[in-house]
Amino acid sequence: MAQFQEVLKQSALHPKPAGLVLQYGTSGFRTNAKQLDHIMFRMGLLATLRSKKTKATIGVMVTASHNPEEDNGVKLIDPMGEMVTQDWEEHATQLANADQEDLLTALKNIIEKEAINMSQEANVFVGKDTRSSSASLSQAVLDGVSALGGHSKGKRSGYLKDIPYMLCNVLGPYYGLATVEGYYTKFCQAFIQLTKNTSNRTDDQKHLCLDGANGIGALKVREMESHLKKELQISLNNDGSKGRLNHQCGADYVKVQQKPPTGIKINPGERCCSFDGDADRIVYYYTDSEGTFHLLDGDKMATLISTFLKELLTQAGLDLKIAVVQTAYANGSSTHYLENTMKVLVRCTKTGVKHLHHVAQEFDVGVYFEANGHGTVLFSKAAEEKIQQLAEDTNVNDKRKKAALLLRNTINVINQTVGDAISDMLLIEAILAIKGMTIQQWDTIYTDLPNRQLKVKVADRRVIDTTDAERRAVTPAGLQEAIDNLVKKYRQARSFVRPSGTEDVVRVYAEADTQESADALAHEVSLAVYRLAGGVGDEPKPLH
Numbered sequence: 001m002a003q004f005q006e007v008l009k010q011s012a013l014h015p016k017p018a019g020l021v022l023q024y025g026t027s028g029f030r031t032n033a034k035q036l037d038h039i040m041f042r043m044g045l046l047a048t049l050r051s052k053k054t055k056a057t058i059g060v061m062v063t064a065s066h067n068p069e070e071d072n073g074v075k076l077i078d079p080m081g082e083m084v085t086q087d088w089e090e091h092a093t094q095l096a097n098a099d100q101e102d103l104l105t106a107l108k109n110i111i112e113k114e115a116i117n118m119s120q121e122a123n124v125f126v127g128k129d130t131r132s133s134s135a136s137l138s139q140a141v142l143d144g145v146s147a148l149g150g151h152s153k154g155k156r157s158g159y160l161k162d163i164p165y166m167l168c169n170v171l172g173p174y175y176g177l178a179t180v181e182g183y184y185t186k187f188c189q190a191f192i193q194l195t196k197n198t199s200n201r202t203d204d205q206k207h208l209c210l211d212g213a214n215g216i217g218a219l220k221v222r223e224m225e226s227h228l229k230k231e232l233q234i235s236l237n238n239d240g241s242k243g244r245l246n247h248q249c250g251a252d253y254v255k256v257q258q259k260p261p262t263g264i265k266i267n268p269g270e271r272c273c274s275f276d277g278d279a280d281r282i283v284y285y286y287t288d289s290e291g292t293f294h295l296l297d298g299d300k301m302a303t304l305i306s307t308f309l310k311e312l313l314t315q316a317g318l319d320l321k322i323a324v325v326q327t328a329y330a331n332g333s334s335t336h337y338l339e340n341t342m343k344v345l346v347r348c349t350k351t352g353v354k355h356l357h358h359v360a361q362e363f364d365v366g367v368y369f370e371a372n373g374h375g376t377v378l379f380s381k382a383a384e385e386k387i388q389q390l391a392e393d394t395n396v397n398d399k400r401k402k403a404a405l406l407l408r409n410t411i412n413v414i415n416q417t418v419g420d421a422i423s424d425m426l427l428i429e430a431i432l433a434i435k436g437m438t439i440q441q442w443d444t445i446y447t448d449l450p451n452r453q454l455k456v457k458v459a460d461r462r463v464i465d466t467t468d469a470e471r472r473a474v475t476p477a478g479l480q481e482a483i484d485n486l487v488k489k490y491r492q493a494r495s496f497v498r499p500s501g502t503e504d505v506v507r508v509y510a511e512a513d514t515q516e517s518a519d520a521l522a523h524e525v526s527l528a529v530y531r532l533a534g535g536v537g538d539e540p541k542p543l544h
């Protein structure tokens with residue numbers, strides 16, 4: 001077939017370095033940008049096949065999120081804005097690792113396995129972040145798309161969350177226009193609607209200090225600002241005009257280092273937030289009058305949002321099932337508060353938004369957040385309809401009606417396709433405004449248990465296999481027992497280890513009643529990993 005000839009011809013321009021093996025991980029392929037050209041081309045091919053198979057538009061996003069500037073990555077996005085399914089992740093790994101001369105065979109295997117009609121039209125949206133390597137890498141994706149006769153739609157330089165959002169639009173009248181402008185209009189209008197009856201919001205409450213991580217989110221916030229009509233006034237730092245992407249700034253830095261981005265002047269008590277480099281994560285923080293830093297992470301956001309929604313559902317008299325979905329990294333205090341004080345159902349899944357998203361879909365209202373600030377809220381179709389009906393019902397009392405209208409506008413400010421820092425920011429800002437709550441009041445809802453995350457280098461991180469949503473290690477032998485024994489030494493302690501899906505490291509998490517205990521436990525567990533799972537380099541050193 002002519003298409004296959006074209007694939008052969010084009011693939012020669014995007015050769016695979018011999019011996020390189022990469023895995024479709026937590027968030028697609030991710031590594032040094034220099035190793036990714038052939039991967040991008042092949043993901044262009046695969047996205048085209050996926051589009052033919054689903055008879056719908058598929059998204060390809062070129063980004064490495066919070067990773068350093070010299071890295072890059074790619075992930076495929078399904079028609080409703082979700083991550084591509086597990087089977088296709090396997091196809092992606094197969095195609096990515098096929099030797100140059102076996103590429104056509106690998107491609108034909110997928111076509112056969114999935115019974116793809118090659119004469120079906122294909123459409124692919126390609127988006128990229130602001131990394132310097134993203135321009136040529138996204139071109140490689142486009143080459144893959146055109147080699148198989150697919151059309152590339154939409155924008156070459158999309159904001160990450162435009163893509164799922166636009167895909168959702170292509171499919172139906174679910175949202176407004178399938179353009180970036182449509183995105184701004186929809187979310188900003190919803191925000192203005194939500195906050196319009198919040199009396200006496202002071203200028204301080206309308207003001208937010210934002211760290212854009214020198215990434216794509218910063219550029220988009222600049223474009224969006226005028227749509228907010230001064231109802232939210234954003235001081236934008238790390239706007240990409242000079243600093244490096246994610247360098248000493250951004251949501252990941254703030255969360256992991258537990259300190260504000262460097263170089264930003266923050267007034268005591270001022271409400272601040274940071275996006276990550278591709279703006280799908282957000283964390284909030286402030287410093288108090290003593291200069292102490294306070295972080296409000298994904299767990300605090302999930303708590304604020306689920307509490308707000310649960311109250312509204314009760315006021316509206318709607319019997320809808322709400323749940324919060326977390327990962328093992330969720331602070332133990334947040335789980336405890338949600339289950340015992342708020343009486344909200346909590347579910348724990350493996351790391352990675354795709355896992356949380358799927359579990360959240362099982363409920364009428366599914367609030368999901370990773371502790372690092374990745375997340376959103378999903379409403380089932382039935383729940384949306386009930387809320388809509390109630391909002392339009394002329395026979396209900398004012399209290400129920402008001403709650404239903406608030407719920408309806410809340411749905412409109414949420415990007416349900418996938419976690420989106422801009423939409424999450426507008427949601428949190430709206431909730432704080434409606435509740436008349438300061439960031440300090442929000443922070444005192446519960447107190448985080450001190451915690452520590454460490455990384456351990458091992459020869460092959462796949463020797464660690466986990467179960468129970470990654471909370472227990474099955475292999476190597478003896479590791480879980482060692483962790484259990486260490487945990488017993490401390491109060492309110494919990495610890496687990498898992499191989500990272502985006503970096504060549506084993507991640508160690510520990511929490512306990514004091515920071516000293518959390519640090520000591522994290523270190524001792526790191527040592528156990530180092531000794532039992534084939535650590536390389538120097539032995540992990542104590543933190544103090």
Ligand SMILES: CC(=O)N[C@H]1[C@@H](OP(=O)(O)O)O[C@H](CO)[C@@H](O)[C@@H]1O
Pocket residue numbers: 026027065329351352353370372374499500501502503507
């Ligand atoms: C502990 C942690 O923060 N892990 C992150 C990180 O995954 P790892 O598999 O842990 O490398 O990157 C993922 C993609 O951005 C994100 O979803 C996840 O939460």
Ligand SMILES: [Mg+2]
Pocket residue numbers: 065066276277278279280281
């Ligand atoms: Mg990200």
